[in-house]
Amino acid sequence: MSFESANGDQIPFSDPDSMFEGFTKNDIIRLAYCAGDFMLAIDENSIVRDIAVNVRDHGFAHKWIGQKWIDTVTVESQPKIRQLLDGSVATDNIWRQVNHDHDGESIPINYQVIKPENGTWHIAVGRDLRSVSALQQRLLKTQQSMERDYLHLRQTETRYRLLFDNISYPVLIADADTYEIQQANRACHALMSAAAGSLEGKGMLSIVEREFRDDVIAYIGAISVNSATPPVSVRLAGRTGFVQIAASAFRQSGKQYWLINIDDGLHEVPSKQSDQYVLDVVEKMPDAFVLADEKQAIIVANRAFAELVQAGSVEQLLGISLNRFIGRPDVDLGLLKKQLKDYQNVRNFSSIINDLNGGEEPVEISAIMIEREQPLFGYSVRSIGRRERDLPQTGKDFPRSVEQLTELVGRKTLKEIVRESTDLIERMCIEAALVHTADNRASAAEILGLSRQSLYSKLHRHGLGNLIGKD
Incomplete structure (x- = not known):
């Protein structure tokens, strides 16, 4: 018994007969599961006759049963299916990525086809590449965002050098x-x-x-x-x-x-307090800047900060406490002030800006403390809302981590945090039941301990489908 391919790209066991002696059909299936997320049984007419699924979120594959395998993929993937099924072409140990159409979404799958020596059926082992594709998209978006930030940094550095060299x-x-x-x-x-x-x-x-x-x-x-x-x-x-x-x-x-x-x-050398060059740069810089006293009352702010908090003018903000705008009241500024007293500067502190109209904007704050009899605190505030919007959104809500939930404290009430977590868990349980029962909603209601009407109501509330059950 030898598993070596014709082109010699595989190294078999030295004694495969003794190695596989005693293996049952279930053992062979478990070995196949290790190679992929699901397996398709394809007859001599290239029709999908049965499917074995390894993980719960591949229930969509059951819809392919009774269809020709080639009809379940996109047009550009059909030549690859023909090649995998073509007995005249050596396909041993060859993986091909194809894309399946599912509810308007293209699902990338990596396939390898195994055909028994004595048989007319094929077994296609598939690996779901959605997680890899999502990581690639996220990496691309993050790289583009970093490139934009780097370009912004280079432009700022160029402006600084021009300013520095041209001071008289x-x-x-x-x-x-x-x-x-x-x-x-x-x-x-x-x-x-x-x-x-x-x-x-x-x-x-x-x-x-x-x-x-x-x-x-x-x-x-x-x-x-x-x-x-x-x-x-x-x-x-x-x-x-x-x-x-x-x-x-x-x-x-x-x-x-x-x-x-x-x-x-x-x-003419300006005094440090009235250096017009510095004031012009601060006033016209694209990032928000604000200077506050020891009580965190605003002394100076630039136009970018006024725009960020939706104020009509900078003068409107003078004397107002920064607690009104930055993060959770008395929490975020308290943390910033403590770190400034310990280290004199803080970089990339994540928080939110609460504007005068009740809106919120995620920001990163860099700060410095100027030591004198009455300390001054300078804050550079950069909006990161665009960066977060650049990152791809997942197709469904996943449960928050403990760290993410604790970050909501101060922004939402405990009741709202508990309700949000409960809704996510409820939705995941319903989805798991539907996958487990191949979308049979009567059976799903039974294993969840719900009435059909109650299950249909929850499906409608979570946007998981219409109210017509598949009994």
């Missing part, structure tokens, strides 16, 4: 630990008579005369404690005359940096 006064960014210059704009290079890009990587103190370097270090230490520390007057290396150096700290990727403004007296 000298500005540089230095690492707070090593004082190494990370970036310097054109005006800074021109002030130092340096070639474009030559300042990056140098020490910030190297551009200051030696006798003033201790003053710069002392100023950095002072401003780390008190942001109101006045600028320090120093002389730059190789230059006569004094300049004013003002610094402000910011964090990126967990590291602290200094933004250094150099006032050489030839350019």
Whole structure:
């Protein structure tokens, strides 16, 4: 007894006769179940005569009994069926993906046909590829969404670089630990008579005369404690005359940096509170931004935030507590505030925005706390509703996980959460009973312990079919 194919692409047992000795028909069927989700018994006229189903959600396959196998698939799949059934073509160990039509939906199935050496019937073993197809679609949608977000990031970075380079006064960014210059704009290079890009990587103190370097270090230490520390007057290396150096700290990727403004007296250097460039960027940025005080009352907001909460103007929002808009009252903001006090920044915090008209929008929030006598809290709010809509929706409701149910606390009442979970479980039980009884609703009502009328009422409520039972 040998199972090796003509083209030698299979490696059989060394002693198959002893291996399969004692196997019954049921054992053989169980082996076949391991290979696929269901099996079709096809006669010499290519008509489906019987079906064996491995899992409960393949009850639709029973509708194919009595039909020609080729008539159950889409037009483009029919040549593959002919090839699988063609005895003159070697189909051993060959799988073919075909698509079945079912209630307007195309169901992808992978088939392999087995024909006994002594017999006219075929056995087609099928593997349901719907889960694979759904994962592929979800991956594609997610990839497209990531590409759009990446493009948005690149555009934002380009705008930042243009803004940074075209500021008329000298500005540089230095690492707070090593004082190494990370970036310097054109005006800074021109002030130092340096070639474009030559300042990056140098020490910030190297551009200051030696006798003033201790003053710069002392100023950095002072401003780390008190942001109101006045600028320090120093002389730059190789230059006569004094300049004013003002610094402000910011964090990126967990590291602290200094933004250094150099006032050489030839350019107008705005104060940190009235920097019109920064204000213009914040006002016109596509993501919502809001600045709040320690009590979470709104101090400043941009137009994008006003649009997100459906406000007529930004002025309408000033003084209103952010608890009115962000997440569950006193819950989400409380969590954000606690994390900000522990870590100074938060990224991609999932929440919802409650607008003035009663609507909700899923969002991601990034936040930062500015430490001073009266701390300030800045929130960047990005809507992720489009991203969630991009992801494919499943054909039917599946039960929520425990984590998903707990996320509803504060958004829905306990009664609503319990009712939603009960409806999902009830629908799944009815579907399972219908599959188990091959859509015989009288039998389904009996195994569920319901009257027929009660079952028909529940079918209608869940949208599972009309009221005409298949008895």
